[in-house]
Amino acid sequence: MSSPAPFSRYEFLIAWRYLRARRAEGGVSVMTWISIIGIALGVMALIATLAVRAGFRTEFVDTILGANAHSTVYMAPQEIRNEYTTDVYVVPGRIQDYDAMADKLALVPGVTRTAAIIRGQVMASANDNSNVAEVFGVSLDDLKAMPRIVDPETSVGDLAQFDQGIAIGSGIARELAVGLGDKVRLIAPEGAKTAFGTSPRVKAYTVTYIFSAGRYDIDRTRVYMPIAEAQSYFNREGVADEVEVFVEDPERVADWTLPLIEAAGQGAQVWTWQDASGSFLSALDMEDDVMFVILSVLVLIASMNITSGLIMLVKNKGRDIGILRTMGLTEGAVMRVFFLCGAFTGIIGTIIGVILGVLLALNVDSIMALLNTITSGGAWQPEVRGIYRLPAELRAWDIFRAVGLSLLLSFIVTIFPARRAARMNPVEALRYE
Structure with a gap:
């Protein structure tokens, strides 16, 4: 008889069952919710920030090109x-x-x-x-x-x-x-x-x-x-x-x-709009990279909660792991079960974060207008920013980057506790049962 293929249906069923912790295992459930909320907030912040930065640059360039020449030719x-x-x-x-x-x-x-x-x-x-x-x-x-x-x-x-x-x-x-x-x-x-x-x-x-x-x-x-x-x-x-x-x-x-x-x-010389605003645009591009790195660290910190939750889950499910191993589950199957537990947490948190991030980006102008009203114009000052409003531009590439980063980190941090569960000795796990 051939062994089941990796990531078979029963592995998903076991992982989903473990993820829904019972009332007696409330600690695992709390850690799962903390992981989901942390990842969702990190992805939301990442998407909203990237959208605002993209919208700010687009608006800034549009206001320049809408009232100025692309290049100016003059004599020395x-x-x-x-x-x-x-x-x-x-x-x-x-x-x-x-x-x-x-x-x-x-x-x-x-x-x-x-x-x-x-x-x-x-x-x-x-x-x-x-x-x-x-x-x-x-x-x-x-x-x-x-x-x-x-x-x-x-x-x-x-x-x-x-x-x-x-x-x-x-x-x-x-x-x-x-x-x-x-x-x-x-x-x-x-x-x-x-x-x-x-x-x-x-x-x-x-x-x-x-x-x-x-x-x-x-x-x-x-x-x-x-x-x-x-x-x-x-x-x-x-x-x-x-x-x-x-x-x-x-x-x-x-x-x-x-x-x-x-x-x-x-004797002719040329001065372009990029020459006039190049330093500011370079600063914007640099800030984009810095903000992406900083928010990536936040997503990583939120993903680390998955590791804590899985370690607690492995400890609480030691008896179940021993029984599953004696029933014939291989180390790879056990590893995939607990990997799916962490992956489900990361996927759910990412989906929620994408929804919240898109909603925040679509309404950021209204939110800033409200904050500006509350702070009597202190939240957004046109004489400092140069433009009158805070725009946001949702780009598929930015959403893909945020989703890819969140899922990648979520999958990576699950490997260690999943391997720990797979290497658990079934005899040791059932010795005191």
Whole structure:
């Protein structure tokens, strides 16, 4: 007669029977529940943390790319030497024939759109309030192509009237206490040159559009102005400061750096969104790895309770083990029975943890909003985090990692007590029975 195959049905039945401890063996039952709860909480925390970290990175990148270029092409600063005094002056690089350069950059494979812009720093003031602002001179068509700026759910005003005024961020509008139709004075330090020196340039503009890009720093400092007006205001007639470039895959924007430099010509330089935010993104990736390791240790600690519970179970079931061995069960069969006891605990705890983790991740935004209300805004500060809410993004790979880690640790920690049960001498087990 051939021996039963490993993990036969009777092994599962015995393991399940042992796992449901009787009232007289309450200690084993308590340890089992502690193991299940510990593993469930560890898996829940791991899934929720990974979802929040993934959602935070996605939201952070989306708010950057929704209101900024993927790459910016500009000319290197130039040195001008005074032939009479031999003094050397460094002046910012300007793009003379910016339309032609934008057309050449648009021909680079993978580039989806280009736009020439004017940039300048000003002081914005209204109603006895003031704030530093960064002005972007753009065309109406280029402004309409920015998804975070033209989102109708987060903006007010009519973009068709953009040529008649300026578009400002919601943060500036709030700090200056202005709304649609109000006037905002823009003060640039470098204005008209007179016999007494350079006087600041001051001009009032009508607010025709108020947007919210989803990033605190952009909403608090960004002002959009028609490019022709920006050229006049900043004394940049006939030139542009930069050409913004948008590519098919922003995550691989570095692949376009060399082709863009070659297309732009001598003296051109490229600055990508990853160059501007690369250190922060690297910090996020590092924090993801650190958090995964820390929470993995928590899951391991919770899994160790399985070992304690199985050791107690083996001790309480010594008589049963002796009887099963004398009935013909092999060491391997006994080992598999107690291995299944620990595996059941790990599987049940993991399933509960996955359910709780998914529910927590799906409702984390509402939970943070409640905590923010209780703490009067202290739980989530947009000026520190840069974005207005705590998002969560459930990814199948993150759930798979959490489940795989939990099950792997649960299976590993059951091996020692299962082997101890298998090596128990049936004679010794039944000697005092």
